[in-house]
Amino acid sequence: MTQDPLPVDGASLQEVSNKPSSEKHTIATRAEDYSQWYLDIIDVAELAENAPVRGCMIIKPYGYAIWENIQRILDARFKETGVKNAYFPLFIPQSFFAREAEHVEGFSPELAIVTHAGGKKLEEPLAIRPTSETIIYDAYSRWVHSYRDLPLVLNQWVNVVRWELRTRPFLRTTEFLWQEGHTAHADEQDAQKRTIQMLEVYKKFVQEILAIPVIDGQKSDSERFAGAERTYTIEALMQDGKALQSGTSHMLGTSFAKAFNVSYLDKEGGRQFVWLTSWGVSTRLIGGLIMTHSDDKGLVLPPNIAPIQVVIIPIWSTDAERDMVFAKAQEYAVILKSANVRVEIDMSDEGRPGPKFFAWEKKGVPLRIELGPKDIEAHSVIAVRRDNSEKQTVSEEGLVSFVSEILPRIQQDLFDKALTYQKERTYTVNSWDEFKEKIELGGFLMAHWDGTAETEAKIKEETKATIRCVPFDSKDEDGLCVYSGKPSKKRVLFARSY
Amino acid sequence: MTQDPLPVDGASLQEVSNKPSSEKHTIATRAEDYSQWYLDIIDVAELAENAPVRGCMIIKPYGYAIWENIQRILDARFKETGVKNAYFPLFIPQSFFAREAEHVEGFSPELAIVTHAGGKKLEEPLAIRPTSETIIYDAYSRWVHSYRDLPLVLNQWVNVVRWELRTRPFLRTTEFLWQEGHTAHADEQDAQKRTIQMLEVYKKFVQEILAIPVIDGQKSDSERFAGAERTYTIEALMQDGKALQSGTSHMLGTSFAKAFNVSYLDKEGGRQFVWLTSWGVSTRLIGGLIMTHSDDKGLVLPPNIAPIQVVIIPIWSTDAERDMVFAKAQEYAVILKSANVRVEIDMSDEGRPGPKFFAWEKKGVPLRIELGPKDIEAHSVIAVRRDNSEKQTVSEEGLVSFVSEILPRIQQDLFDKALTYQKERTYTVNSWDEFKEKIELGGFLMAHWDGTAETEAKIKEETKATIRCVPFDSKDEDGLCVYSGKPSKKRVLFARSY
Structure with missing residues (x-):
């Protein structure tokens, strides 16, 4: 039951002392170094870090909680339109890619290839999916028989791998998480309708939930998805004036259907190829979220996507005060939770408010509630908005209605601010x-x-x-x-x- | 806008005619061929199929909906115990495995290796994670500084790959989906507590939700996880008398902590290695679910996990009757949905009930509601349990309370039946x-x-x-x-x- 003490010197201890201390972390300003600012935000807000494998990242709990919210909300919206989820394999036989000429040309240079497994060389090398059109439409060729099987409207939430030369956390990583929807339709009209419908789902989600204004439209032929007939996109404008492609929806026509022989018997008994669509958004959205709203003090999150919408910060000097403010903080947290607010109490064992304010500012929590002995006496709290630092005193009995009103207002203000910026630029x-x-x-x-x-x-x-x-x-x-x-x-x- | 007609002859048309017709599918009886029965259930219930890559499967929408329910319920229970989710990379440098002697011996033979990517040979080959102890504890070595950072309680829901010689859908596949929890603690006692706590979470989940009775206990040294100090397990008994390991929880001691240098400064300022635990369940649970409850007619699902708990089957002869029964079915579905019942209407364009009954029986929907013109006249429906074929007439006004009571009863009966079987055997x-x-x-x-x-x-x-x-x-x-x-x-x- 005793703990192993570490050797006082030697290699392992040296490594230990190399551990970075989180308190050293600072943020470059956007004006001085925008790229470094972006990396610093990811660091100080504890969203992600580089993995020991080139171009891959580790998504830390706070960053992953954002992704979970994206998944939860988008998935429900997909399902409202009749989407069902499924799971297709990570591995795709390399020969599958060759079947669609444009597709193989577009993706071959980026493939990661498994050549050995179980201690042996494989007969056919396996590609790790960079996207799953080929393996999914191969399955559709077995699943679609007649017009009764259409439309087939599936999606999967998975990891994909594209061997990129230059990588950047969230924006372009070798491995990333995404959803890819794949639908099969009886005719072009139905496929086109679904393609636009899903782009609309993305646009609404990105604007309403992530508070990122986007321009929707069609890609030029040079920017089309490899193998698509038409690609549609939503484009957002980042604070450095660069565009971020934030979601795409592809009308694939019948080229993949012909390559993978996905056909059906129509009502008149004739054979027809299906019309396919595919559409996806990825963890890249988190990159867009960071770059749209954050400032030189740290991350700024819109309330609709924030893992923590409100943080209560107890302030005290003496132990007796400490117990009192924590008890009151608990009470408020329970009330706010029952009003469906995602609330957390700063439980750190430190009475001084300054360091705590900074820490939560860096994490982009939309609303901070400060609670000290004097506030309790006055039956009120101090509420401070992350986005504009607006501070106000809120009475205890008005707390829930205040929070319920201020969160949507912050959401709207963030969107409006970003839209103004986009229009000005x-x-x-x-x-x-x-x-x-x-x-x-x-x-x-x-x-x-x-x-x-x-x-x-x-x-x-x-x-x-x-x-x-x-x-x-x-x-x-x-x-x-x-x-x-x-x-x-x-x-x-x-x-x-x- | 016109559809591409398929050539009347030629290679592609031949392939088309080879498509399996779903109506041909039959089920072997357990008595005559248990192994085939298991595969047939997966086929007729449309849970999964073999992928074109050896040992991999495609999880079809109905099978994946079961996995989504498992994830949703387990994830909520994890979070109640303080677990947070994160995401670690798919790729692990091969050298990481070598750091823990037992671990490398256990997993090396099963690794799939990426040797080429982006058109080039990699300097260091990358293993695809078979489990993520090594890559996660490497991160923990950077994240854990002092006792204040402990316990660290993370989990991830991911795909993993183990190159298995003999595979079987859900039970043992080359790629499978799972969750793996990884926690770091200040001392052995705390780590041991978490190890047992998570086994308890698994046991309760498997018994309450999947209605599978299990025996919990500790593995012998030969059956321990490669690198663990102690492995705990829950074991279920399948209908062929074979055991299925359904979830494991490992107290890893400090061996990985030493191999990856995960240490912390204790309250007295001394350096200590952390104590680690890991625990996981996988899509294998779906295999256990199939084999515990299903019969020779098809899948049987406990209501708590069933994607569809109640199916309403409209029966009619004339078009006028059709409209009437569909309208009534809709009405009932709305009422049941608002009572939180997962209900679906059979919308197929076929009046004869026989084929529809069989189809839903195969899919294991716990309760079937038959609704024809005569039932509407009598203000009642016929309800039939999937598990024991018990049939009864239920009045329209008593429908919701009947369903709300019968579903938990079916759940309990399935568990009791499986427990009786386990005890007898x-x-x-x-x-x-x-x-x-x-x-x-x-x-x-x-x-x-x-x-x-x-x-x-x-x-x-x-x-x-x-x-x-x-x-x-x-x-x-x-x-x-x-x-x-x-x-x-x-x-x-x-x-x-x-």
Whole structure:
């Protein structure tokens, strides 16, 4: 039952002393180093850390709790539209990829390959899924027989692996978590409807829950998913003026159906290929969440997604005070919990409020409630908003209604602020000079484009800007391509992107 | 917008005609071929199918819905005990395994290895996690600094890969889904407490929710988890008399802590290694669920875990009747849903009840409600239990209270039936002849054992029986080892197992 004491010196102790102390962690400002600021936020808010395997991350409990909320809310919304979940294997025979020409070209360079298992060399190497179209449609070829089996509307929440050259926590990691929906339909119209329906689900979720305003639209051919007929996207604007593709939905047409022979007997007894769709969002959303709302003090989370919406911070000097404030904090926590508020009490054994305020600020908890002996005497608390530092005294009897009203208001304010930022940084540009000037400022550029992949590639080469999408709400308007001067029918959205 | 017609002949059409028709599927009886019966149940209930990768399975929507219920209920119970979820990488550097001697010996033969990624050979091959002790404790070495950081109580819900020679859907697959909890504690006592606490959570869950009676106890040294100091288990008895290990919890001691240098500063300022525990259950539970309750007609599911608890089957001949019964079915479904019953209406476009009854029987839905024009006239329905075929007429106004009472009763009856079976098939044996005779019948054998690995190995060699556990409730009792005749202090549980 005794504990093993560690040797006083030697290799293991040296390693111990190399452990980073969490108190050393500071945050770069966005102005001085945006990239470092992003990494610092992830560090100080304890969202994730780099794993010992290149490009992989460990999602820490607080970061994972955000992902659990994303899963819970999105999954319920999927199911409302008739989606069912299933699970398909991690391993895909390498030969499967070769069946769809565009798909293999798009994904082959990024595959991780298992060549040995159980101590032996495998006869056919296995790819680790980078996405599951091939293995899922192979199954659909066995499951779909007649029009009665359609539509088939499945989804899976899984890990996928893409061997990326440059990685960044949440935004682009070798392994990431996502959901991928895969549906089969009797005709193009039904497939197209589902493709747009799921993009709408994403847009509503990202805007309502993550408070991230997005532009929805269609990808250009060069930016289409490998194997898709049409790709739709929602694009968000980060605080450094770069776009983040936040969710995509693909109308795959019949190419995969032909490659994997997914067909059905129609009502008239004829054989038809099915029309397929796929759509996904990933842990990348957490990267977008961080970069949309956070500030130089730390993470800022919208209440609808925050694992902890309210933190109660007991303040005391003496032991007697300590017992009293903790008892009162418990009481408030119980009341708030029964009003469906996700509340936590700071239980740390430290009376000084300063360090505690900073710690919870870094973690982005939307509302802080300060509770000391004087507050108890006055039957009130001090409430402080994380997003704008607004402070107010709230009476004990008004606490629940105050919290129930302030959380949606914070949610709305965060969205409005982000939307204002996005609108301010969306430029309508009409000349190539203007394009080059504005792209350096960062932001969304609405510009005419002649519709050719050539021009698109040239613009990318010269400015690193890509077409994020042809926005759904881009109006028909005669104009001249900002680069080639050739005629154009509508403006498209350009930006540099993650 | 037109659909692509399939070629009238050629390779692709031939493949199409090879699609299995789901109506051909039949079920072997348990008496004639238990193994085939198990596979047939999985097939006809549409729980899973073999994937195109050896030893892997595709979990179909109905099977996955069972897993989702397991996750939802267990996860909530974990969290009640203070567990938080996180996510650690799929890939583990091969060198990590070598750090703990027993662990590497146990898992090396089963590893799947990634040698190539992104088109290049990797410098260090990566193992796909068969379990995550090594990668998680490497992280703990960075996260744990002082006694204030303990206990650290994390869990993850993930896929793992073990290259098994013989596989069987749900029971033993190359890739499977599970949860693995990993906790770090200041001392042995606290670690031991958590180890037993989680085994208790498993036992309660498996008995209350899956209605599977289990024997809990400690594994012998030969059956310990590779690297553990003590392994605890819950063991269930299947209908063929074989045991199924259904959940394990390991007190890992300090061996991993030493291998990965997980230490903390105690209150007195001294360095101590942490005490670790790990515990897990997997999709194997679904195999146990199938084999405990199902019969020759198909799957039988306990209401507490069933994705669909009640199915309403409309019966009609004319179109007018059809509309009427569907409307009434909808009405009942709404009422039952608001009483938190998971209810579904059979929407198939077929009036004859026979085929529908069979289909839902195969899927194991606990309660079937038949609804035809005559029932509507009589303001009643016919309710039929899946487990014992008991049929009764229930009045419209009594429907909700009937369903609310019958579901828990079915749950209890299934547990009682399985417990009776387990008790009837548990034999107290006192001689080697008796042991050999009873093990052929199948069942649990309570027998004295001299405590040596040698005897254990001999018994396994001669009878294929292993020590499932030393049951917690096995009383102290002087006896002689059933094999060696040497003295023994208590009986242990033997069985053949999956």
